[in-house]
Amino acid sequence: MELKVSGVTFALCPFLTLVFVPLLILLFLLYVFREVLGSCPPCKSNRRLDGKTVIITGGNAGIGKETAIDLARRGARVILGCRSEDRARAAVRDIIAKTGNSKVVFYILDLADLDSVRQFAATVLEKESRLDILINNAGIGKSAVLISGNTTKQGFDLTFGTNYLGPFLLTYLLLDLLRSSAPSQIVNVSSHMHWFCFRQLNFSSETQNGVQYPYLKGYEISKLGNVMHARELAKRLQSTGIRANSVHPGLVETEIWAPLKKKYPGWLYNILVAIRRMIGLNSTEGAQTTIYVAIDEGAQDYNGQYFAKCTISKENRLALDDSACALLWDHSMKMCSLK
Ligand SMILES: NC(=O)c1ccc[n+]([C@@H]2O[C@H](COP(=O)([O-])OP(=O)(O)OC[C@H]3O[C@@H](n4cnc5c(N)ncnc54)[C@H](OP(=O)(O)O)[C@@H]3O)[C@@H](O)[C@H]2O)c1
Numbered sequence: 067m068e069l070k071v072s073g074v075t076f077a078l079c080p081f082l083t084l085v086f087v088p089l090l091i092l093l094f095l096l097y098v099f100r101e102v103l104g105s106c107p108p109c110k111s112n113r114r115l116d117g118k119t120v121i122i123t124g125g126n127a128g129i130g131k132e133t134a135i136d137l138a139r140r141g142a143r144v145i146l147g148c149r150s151e152d153r154a155r156a157a158v159r160d161i162i163a164k165t166g167n168s169k170v171v172f173y174i175l176d177l178a179d180l181d182s183v184r185q186f187a188a189t190v191l192e193k194e195s196r197l198d199i200l201i202n203n204a205g206i207g208k209s210a211v212l213i214s215g216n217t218t219k220q221g222f223d224l225t226f227g228t229n230y231l232g233p234f235l236l237t238y239l240l241l242d243l244l245r246s247s248a249p250s251q252i253v254n255v256s257s258h259m260h261w262f263c264f265r266q267l268n269f270s271s272e273t274q275n276g277v278q279y280p281y282l283k284g285y286e287i288s289k290l291g292n293v294m295h296a297r298e299l300a301k302r303l304q305s306t307g308i309r310a311n312s313v314h315p316g317l318v319e320t321e322i323w324a325p326l327k328k329k330y331p332g333w334l335y336n337i338l339v340a341i342r343r344m345i346g347l348n349s350t351e352g353a354q355t356t357i358y359v360a361i362d363e364g365a366q367d368y369n370g371q372y373f374a375k376c377t378i379s380k381e382n383r384l385a386l387d388d389s390a391c392a393l394l395w396d397h398s399m400k401m402c403s404l405k
Pocket residue numbers: 123124125126127128129130147148149150153175176177178179202203204205206207228255256257258314315316317318319320321322323
């Protein structure tokens with residue numbers, strides 16, 4: 067920048083460097099963020115799901131509820147797996163009212179308690195004759211531990227247990243039903259946050275501070291686990307007619323962010339909400355990639371893949387390590403006392 071000639075350029079310079087250029091950079095970054103984290107157009111498939119059964123964990127709020135509404139509109143029997151009876155009842159009522167589909171029910175499921183997962187699966191096996199689509203959507207964010215304590219009922223890290231291990235056991239227990247309903251499929255809702263794992267999972271199992279598998283903790287690892295799980299499932303289920311894929315829904319404004327209220331002062335929390343509203347998606351938009359992978363004709367040939375914005379996306383190379391995926395499976399079996 068030139069610092070001379072007239073008073074005008076002189077006054078313009080600090081303005082340019084201090085306000086205008088940073089503003090441009092900020093707008094550019096927001097644009098990049100929206101592009102990277104952004105949505106896809108609403109799923110255009112007209113596919114109907116009459117006679118099909120879908121399970122959506124955490125279908126009472128956020129992305130899961132919007133997914134449930136879409137699939138119920140297509141005529142599916144929709145089963146929500148929810149930990150709160152009150153919230154589940156309210157959601158079922160709302161989904162039926164919005165879609166006119168009365169085949170929407172819930173069974174109680176707390177993914178942070180493997181006994182509850184077993185109970186849920188037993189109820190499904192007893193009451194349902196088929197299962198076409200399993201959507202492992204329920205999950206907690208990084209800060210949920212500020213509210214719900216830091217371990218699951220069985221002593222695993224709360225985030226790992228809720229986002230990965232509970233869904234692992236649930237999927238395992240429902241495999242026979244999925245198999246007998248094939249072609250069927252499993253969708254794991256993961257996150258781009260899984261990219262923030264920089265070294266392979268550490269399966270050291272000695273208990274530390276009362277936590278089992280103390281290095282398998284936190285949001286990033288739980289979401290890496292989702293991607294690896296889908297890959298390993300796809301491999302194990304080859305030729306069964308069950309497909310398994312994982313998705314990143316986008317940066318979505320939902321209740322998953324609410325625990326941050328406890329972490330930050332009110333003004334900062336409100337700024338974060340404003341930024342998310344600016345660059346993020348609402349929950350309808352956030353449900354599109356899940357819906358696309360679950361039902362779109364264009365996605366039915368994919369298996370073991372990771373999706374974002376309704377298209378194949380790149381996963382962390384750690385998730386491409388076949389032996390690590392297999393190890394995760396073996397350890398997960400052990401953690402769930404399965405063999
Ligand atoms: N929002 C984002 O920006 C974003 C980005 C990437 C990935 N994701 C993933 O998207 C998925 C859905 O998140 P969301 O944004 O829609 O969050 P949300 O609005 O908080 O919904 C999460 C759902 O999971 C349920 N849930 C939480 N813990 C559970 C447990 N122990 N047992 C059973 N259900 C449980 C919640 O039930 P309650 O109503 O009882 O709490 C709720 O129904 C999660 O897997 C999340 O990791 C979200």
